[in-house]
Amino acid sequence: MQTRLIDLIKDTPEGKEADAILRSCVHCGFCLATCPTYQLLGNELDSPRGRIYLIKQMLEGQEVTEKTQLHLDRCLTCRACETTCPSGVQYGHLLDIGRGMVEQKIQRTPYATFKRYTLRKLLPNRTLFSTLMDVARLGRPLLPAHLKRAIQPKPATARNLSGKAHTRSMLILDGCVQPALTPNTNHTTARVLDRLGISVIAAQEAGCCGALAYHLNAQEEGLSAMRRNIDAWWPFITRSENPVEALIVTASGCGVTVKEYGHLLQHDPIYAEKAARTSSLTRDISEVIAAETATLIPLLQTANPSSKPTSPRSLAFHAPCTLQHGMKLKGKIEPILQAAGFNLTKVADPHLCCGSAGTYSILQPKLSRQLRDNKITALTMENPEMVATANIGCQMHLQGGTSLPVRHWIELLDESLGG
Missing domain, CATH: 3.40.50.1860 (Rossmann fold)
Incomplete structure (x- = not known):
């Protein structure tokens, strides 16, 4: 795809990245078959190819409207299009750039702005979110059936993460909403890894992975959350004795973001190297368990x-x-x-x-x-x-x-x- 980016953007890091991604797209349309919103709506502008054109037009100086914002908002960022794209178009990265620019050009309604602000401040706040969930559970008997199912009763008290001290150790991301909704997820992870001879460490200062704010177009806020997490994990990553082997993530939505810290902070002179190393250590829990199959199978057989x-x-x-x-x-x-x-x-x-x-x-x-x-x-x-x-x-x-x-x-x- 040929491009003519405007001078204001073309020589910036974002502009250079966007230009490279746009040029890799060959308009083939394979992405349409795997795009959920296109399957539902049948509108090309609600497909990856259509959204790529909208972003291209914006970067080339054409008018940006609320319609542009609507079609970019409707994208799930599921990245199924990337799996099927024969040209390897990094659509997700382009979408982040496009959404960030649209947010600066198109003012949302006060209600939409308030809703997004509330989500950014409420969900990553573990204390506040946990309190609100406790209140919601009190009123659960009065809720419609579909809400009752979504708001589960409070889980039984989860066991402490600490177990036997092993030579091998790994960090784990607690996340933001997961500790309130399903705290046993990380605790059962720790029990499984304990059986495999691996200690699990949770850095208390770490919090939300940053994806929530970043994908709500508060990108600097999201990057700040990423830097905070790196600071919390860094002492464990760099300690001279028994440094952690990996950073485990049990929520794949967080894992894909932490694995991209290196990319997202690549232009930060202070955090670029740290972010790259953090991303290189990040593993979804499935990767860790799969690598320990030789130990796991006998344990399953003798359970x-x-x-x-x-x-x-x-x-x-x-x-x-x-x-x-x-x-x-x-x-x-x-x-x-x-x-x-x-x-x-x-x-x-x-x-x-x-x-x-x-x-x-x-x-x-x-x-x-x-x-x-x-x-x-x-x-x-x-x-x-x-x-x-x-x-x-x-x-x-x-x-x-x-x-x-x-x-x-x-x-x-x-x-x-x-x-």
Whole structure:
């Protein structure tokens, strides 16, 4: 694709990156077949190719309107288009650049501005969010069925992360909403890794990965959260004795962002090198478990029989977009669940997004619900007993639309090991 970027942007780091991405696009249209919003709306401007044209026009100095903002807002950033693109177009990075520029040119309504500001300040604040969730649970009996499913009863008190001291150690990202919604996810992760001879460390000063603010176009706010996390993890990464082997993330939505810290902070003279090293150490929990298969399989075989399924349970696995398209880890978890004794049912169109996509379900509720309903139909086509996933956002979103239990897969593995 030929480009003629305006002088104001073409020599900036963002302009150079955008220009390179635009030039890599050959207009082939393969992306249309895998774009969830295009499948629903049938409008080319709600496809990756259409949005690329909108961003290109803006960078070339053409008028930017609320319509431009609308079509960019509707993108889920699922990155399924990147998986199918034969030219390797880095669409997600281009979209971030385009959205950031549109935010500076088009003023949102006071209500839309307030809603986005509230999401940025509420969700990453673990103390405030936990308090509000406790209040919501008090009123849970009065809520409609779909909200009752989404707002789960408070989990049993999770065990402390600390276990036996092992020679091997890894950091873990607590995240922002996950500790309030499903605190057992990280605690079961710690128990599984303890059995594999790995200690798990949580840096208390670390918080939200920064994705929430960054993808709500408060990009500097998101970058500040990333720098704070790096500062919290750095002493463990660089300590002279027993430095951590990896930084584990159990929410794939966070994992794909932390793995891109190096890219997002590449122009920061203070944090560029630290960010690159942090990203290089980041692992989704599935990568860690898959690398320990030789130790895991005997543990599964000798686990307390009473803790195992009496017969293989049928399970539908939902692979979050951030796992399969963002981190390119498709097919990593399914063999682990099968080794743990689960029968995996078929899932139609597994590449399509469930509609959660961070705050998308709040900001684009109609499209999000359509996508969720389609995904639940695809997941339940062979009548599984439960659904497993690898991301807290997907887990809560799907649970709001089905009476089947929706759980994080690591919790199921922990139970199969006798947890």
